[in-house]
Amino acid sequence: MQRHLFRKSSFATFVAIFCIVLSSTTFAQKSEGPQPVPLPASVPTPVDQPYAGTISLSVDLTNVNDRILNVRESIPVKPGSMTLLYPQWLPGTHSPSNPVGELAGLNIRANSKTIPWLRDRVNMWAFHIDVPQDVSTLEVTFQYLAPVKSQQGRISTKIADLTWNSALLYPAGFFARRIQFSPELKLPNGWKFATALDVKSQNGSVVQFKDVSLNTLVDSPLYAGVNFRRLDLSTGQGNHVYLDVFADKPEQLEITPEELRYHKDLAIQAEKLFNSHHYDHYDFLFSLSDSVGGKGLEHHQSSEDGTRGNYFTDWPAGISGRALLPHEYVHSWNGKFRRPADLWTPNFNVPMQNDLLWVYEGLTDYYGNVLTARSGMRTPEQARDAIAEIAASFEASPGRNWRSLVDTTNQPIISSHGAVPESWASWQRSYDYYPESDLIWLDADTKIRELSKGQKSLDDFARLFYGINNGSFVTVTYSFEDLVKALNSVQPYDWAGFLRARVYQVAPNVPEEGITRGGYRLVYNDTEPDWVKHMDKSRPTSFATSLGFSVKGGGGGEDGDEDGGGPPGGITDVQWEGPAFKAGVTPDMRLLAVNDLAFSIAHLREAIVAAEKSKEPIKLLLKREKEFITITLDYHSGLRYPHLEREQSTPDRLDTILAPVK
Numbered sequence: 001m002q003r004h005l006f007r008k009s010s011f012a013t014f015v016a017i018f019c020i021v022l023s024s025t026t027f028a029q030k031s032e033g034p035q036p037v038p039l040p041a042s043v044p045t046p047v048d049q050p051y052a053g054t055i056s057l058s059v060d061l062t063n064v065n066d067r068i069l070n071v072r073e074s075i076p077v078k079p080g081s082m083t084l085l086y087p088q089w090l091p092g093t094h095s096p097s098n099p100v101g102e103l104a105g106l107n108i109r110a111n112s113k114t115i116p117w118l119r120d121r122v123n124m125w126a127f128h129i130d131v132p133q134d135v136s137t138l139e140v141t142f143q144y145l146a147p148v149k150s151q152q153g154r155i156s157t158k159i160a161d162l163t164w165n166s167a168l169l170y171p172a173g174f175f176a177r178r179i180q181f182s183p184e185l186k187l188p189n190g191w192k193f194a195t196a197l198d199v200k201s202q203n204g205s206v207v208q209f210k211d212v213s214l215n216t217l218v219d220s221p222l223y224a225g226v227n228f229r230r231l232d233l234s235t236g237q238g239n240h241v242y243l244d245v246f247a248d249k250p251e252q253l254e255i256t257p258e259e260l261r262y263h264k265d266l267a268i269q270a271e272k273l274f275n276s277h278h279y280d281h282y283d284f285l286f287s288l289s290d291s292v293g294g295k296g297l298e299h300h301q302s303s304e305d306g307t308r309g310n311y312f313t314d315w316p317a318g319i320s321g322r323a324l325l326p327h328e329y330v331h332s333w334n335g336k337f338r339r340p341a342d343l344w345t346p347n348f349n350v351p352m353q354n355d356l357l358w359v360y361e362g363l364t365d366y367y368g369n370v371l372t373a374r375s376g377m378r379t380p381e382q383a384r385d386a387i388a389e390i391a392a393s394f395e396a397s398p399g400r401n402w403r404s405l406v407d408t409t410n411q412p413i414i415s416s417h418g419a420v421p422e423s424w425a426s427w428q429r430s431y432d433y434y435p436e437s438d439l440i441w442l443d444a445d446t447k448i449r450e451l452s453k454g455q456k457s458l459d460d461f462a463r464l465f466y467g468i469n470n471g472s473f474v475t476v477t478y479s480f481e482d483l484v485k486a487l488n489s490v491q492p493y494d495w496a497g498f499l500r501a502r503v504y505q506v507a508p509n510v511p512e513e514g515i516t517r518g519g520y521r522l523v524y525n526d527t528e529p530d531w532v533k534h535m536d537k538s539r540p541t542s543f544a545t546s547l548g549f550s551v552k553g554g555g556g557g558e559d560g561d562e563d564g565g566g567p568p569g570g571i572t573d574v575q576w577e578g579p580a581f582k583a584g585v586t587p588d589m590r591l592l593a594v595n596d597l598a599f600s601i602a603h604l605r606e607a608i609v610a611a612e613k614s615k616e617p618i619k620l621l622l623k624r625e626k627e628f629i630t631i632t633l634d635y636h637s638g639l640r641y642p643h644l645e646r647e648q649s650t651p652d653r654l655d656t657i658l659a660p661v662k
């Protein structure tokens with residue numbers, strides 16, 4: 001999965017759950033008060049055994065007007081009790097996030113009779129049934145009700161992202177790879193589609209796919225739509241890569257030769273990096289849309305990608321989000337093919353453990369950004385600005401004083417448990433295992449280059465660790481010890497100590513050694529980086545490194561929009577212990593005026609620059625509920641945009657890392 005590179009978002013409240021284990025002696029003498037009711041019989045544990053028969057799955061995608069998928073399954077069964085599961089833990093989301101609340105109309109029939117179902121009282125994704133003696137097949141029907149509000153869901157009247165995990169139930173008690181499905185899809189008339197699945201036959205708008213295991217089916221989503229273009233990014237006969245673009249409008253499919261070159265170079269540079277691939281053919285499923293929401297979700301032989309409609313038509317506007325495709329592509333090697341052992345689960349209803357996400361996501365983020373530069377999608381300066389921005393955002397976020405990086409790998413689970421958005425994200429910390437790991441892996445990469453006197457690099461580790469079993473997409477799991485062993489075989493060093501100090505211990509200092517060893521230092525000035533110049537105006541603008549807050553600009557409506565920005569002037573985040581925090585600004589305020597003139601982003605910037613010279617305080621008029629509040633900020637350090645500045649005394653290792661591999 002990809003999180004927005006610049007500025008942390010989607011924060012959730014940290015909830016500490018303490019388990020109190022009562023010893024048997026405590027129970028020996030019962031205390032006063034209620035005693036617990038025993039939990040009901042649990043869901044069967046998955047076993048590595050074949051499920052008898054093939055499940056026929058038919059998904060009707062024609063009702064895109066109402067965003068309703070109609071699902072029909074024929075499930076071969078034996079008489080007796082059984083449990084059907086709706087997938088809960090989805091690989092790539094690292095959380096129990098599949099929205100079972102959007103399943104409706106569940107009806108189970110056999111031999112023309114309805115069979116009652118009972119949802120498990122503890123596990124909301126499990127449905128218990130008793131199969132009668134004379135029944136050998138269940139006919140299951142239900143709907144998946146996709147979100148209807150624009151930008152919230154992934155289905156519109158022009159584009160649909162079909163995730164099979166939304167549209168199936170499967171029997172409990174078996175490994176997902178041992179359950180066979182025969183999938184069929186009915187498309188709206190005239191729609192085209194793309195998927196990593198192989199087609200068996202097509203009759204008009206009904207497509208029958210070859211039988212697949214549940215494992216592969218859930219890992220092989222499908223994009224469909226009205227406006228479609230398939231671009232060939234293959235590097236040669238043995239490495240087939242495609243960019244399957246779906247757009248709201250046909251003109252959004254137009255790509256310049258230069259843009260196509262960048263995408264082809266992405267495939268070439270990834271091949272040089274990993275010296276292998278783990279797919280038959282790889283399909284970037286890519287939606288360019290302002291009606292369906294953005295997405296980045298990895299799969300073995302494809303990825304679900306989505307961004308704004310102007311991806312090709314306004315190329316400079318996309319600098320900040322440019323690492324989307326490189327990030328998801330790297331996941332085919334790191335995350336899908338090689339996976340932390342405790343993140344691999346036998347089916348989609350067994351909890352995952354996230355403690356190695358700083359490798360799964362963190363190293364992917366690092367190489368996603370590196371490949372974005374090596375492919376030319378970002379200039380070297382833009383790539384350095386991206387690193388500067390990450391380091392600067394941590395310098396302005398003191399949450400590292402109390403919370404280790406490894407603890408942030410729990411964030412997907414914490415956030416998916418209905419927690420309210422974080423009020424003080426820079427203190428609470430969020431999905432920091434993405435950007436902070438960028439800095440740690442840069443540290444490791446430059447360390448290998450320094451110790452080996454330029455003979456070795458992290459690329460050697462990438463080839464060693466991910467380049468095994470070329471062509472295979474059977475997942476190979478690993479542990480922390482395996483990782484350390486591989487690093488040591490590339491360049492002997494105390495890698496266990498290096499990683500434990502930065503990841504597993506509370507480490508208040510921002511890990512910037514990779515920047516300095518790379519031949520640069522972090523500086524702040526008033527020069528706008530390219531990504532700020534071309535920023536999406538509807539997103540909150542960050543003043544985190546200056547005044548210490550983020551604020552919504554003019555984009556979006558008076559009531560705000562779905563990116564969490566709120567109305568214009570809405571304060572979206574306040575840096576803990578920053579200038580605004582100390583003056584009493586809180587994230588529920590709205591900025592109305594700056595120095596007695598109506599608020600705009602441009603005017604606020606001008607006021608910050610003016611205060612740098614005049615040494616006059618900046619006067620903010622804010623509103624909270626019905627109260628108007630005037631706050632003056634005695635701040636004179638300018639806009640403080642982060643950049644990397646060359647330090648001539650150290651070899652420019654960073655530029656070597658970011659340059660295309662010949």
Ligand SMILES: [Zn+2]
Nearest residue numbers: 001002361364
């Ligand atoms: Zn990811």
